[in-house]
Amino acid sequence: MSPLVKIRAERDQMSAIERRIADFMLDNAHLLRDYSSQQLADALQISQSSVVKFSQKLGFKGYPDLKYSVGEAVARASDGQVKTTARSPRAATRESLAETLWQSKSRAEEETRLINDPETLGEIAALLSRAGKVYCIGLGDDGSAAQTFAQRLALLGTFTVHHDDPVRMTASISSAERGDVLMVFSEQGQQAALNQLSRQFRERHGKVISVTRHTSNPLRAHADATLLVSAHDERSHIQPLLYQSALQHLLDQVFVLMCDGDRLEQLNTNLEHIQHLLDPKL
Amino acid sequence: MSPLVKIRAERDQMSAIERRIADFMLDNAHLLRDYSSQQLADALQISQSSVVKFSQKLGFKGYPDLKYSVGEAVARASDGQVKTTARSPRAATRESLAETLWQSKSRAEEETRLINDPETLGEIAALLSRAGKVYCIGLGDDGSAAQTFAQRLALLGTFTVHHDDPVRMTASISSAERGDVLMVFSEQGQQAALNQLSRQFRERHGKVISVTRHTSNPLRAHADATLLVSAHDERSHIQPLLYQSALQHLLDQVFVLMCDGDRLEQLNTNLEHIQHLLDPKL
């Protein structure tokens, strides 16, 4: 039970001095942190032993124990306040750049999470898991995400090819066969070259996974499975950051879904090998 | 600020004994109430003074002060838990993956934010802003982050060179001069090749910015400015995701700090040009 409630409850049947202590604690609960039993006694012009006895009477092991409890209670009580204050409009002014940026990102990530059915994510993870070869392509910023994801897949033991360049990818794709998967990263999904690539890939009986914005676009329309990203900000320099974060979070989810028994083991083996490569002793 | 977050953030650059204390507190935060500094020391088979020094190093007045803070944090945290758990007990199971992953990332990002002084970020942004040429290098996963960041800088009108390869970078660096900046991305900061590169760069009177984990490492030690990342998870397949997110968030902060008047205009011009390139009509 909260010590403050307890103090209030017992206040009535306390002696005069005890009541002084009780009142002080109720009034200054948030300041108690900086009071030792002696300082508190001095402040109230009473003896230190009275403070200790007061604590013990209330059922605490001693003064520090009571103090600790009050600290908890104050924290719990002010917790709600902090949250509501943070939401209030004027708080935005004080909040740092990092904080608002972070919130924008979080919003984008949450939106993205909402528009991708968890089951679809599971299916895509399964599709990738049993794929023969996986091809990843993306241009510009999409390319970085594609590359990183390709690398992750490779660590899991999936044979993966990554390209930034549709021309080179065309060549790679010529060896595609049934059971292979092409992941196409394209924010707008409007890239003619990528769409053509997808068509070719499907002709070779491969499955195409599109990763685009949550708009209707040709790439998405013709894909066998789709991952969708939502990220908005009126400031042109912020929006790409949000897109990247949301995309990354989405891909991370798929990646984690793929990390089961065997593949996880493979991953760890690979990480060990990499560790060796990077070892400063070399 | 929550002492637990702080402990987590600093954990990297702690000594072995300090880390034992940190881990114990993180694992048993809710039991700390019943531990005096001596008991805690006994439990960990270390000296009591180490516990006190640990508390003071973290910025608390002493052990009781730290303990009090942890009490508050635990109270706040368990209060929140009660609320969320009460709201949707079964939803936690369904969405757990995405949700917990997201929480882990958030924690890493917060830790990272804590260990980078905002002023330092501002200085780094200024340094990059007035740099003549900026060179970015990183290997493996660090490479992707380096590449993305380089691309962002280029959009802001800063002349930027990016490489994945120390050999190629060596060649590029030969044209470096006073006022140029080298950003070295290296999670562990132990890459001999990158350290050598930094040395060469400094010899040519350029400034070196390191981007590493919050450990003490040779790269960081010799840099003119440092960006630090904190990200931890015992699961080997999760940790890289956290590292990437935290790193990304940190870089995004620097990027946003750089987006002022002229540069922002340049960015928008560039984005328009890119839009043209990507236009489906072409």
Add this chain to the structure above:
DNA sequence: GTCGCGGTCAATAATTTATTCTTGCTTCGA
């Protein structure tokens, strides 16, 4: 090597807390 530095610990000083003991006051009943 050895110099300095950072980290740890044992010893100890300082502070804080808990207990004891005394005093003074009140109450109650002879």
Add this chain to the structure above:
DNA sequence: TCGAAGCAAGAATAAATTATTGACCGCGAC
């Protein structure tokens, strides 16, 4: 009215906890 019992409070003191000091060790730089 006078103890005797009961209780609250404070002073003194004991106990505990915490903070500091100084010595020692291991390690990296020079």
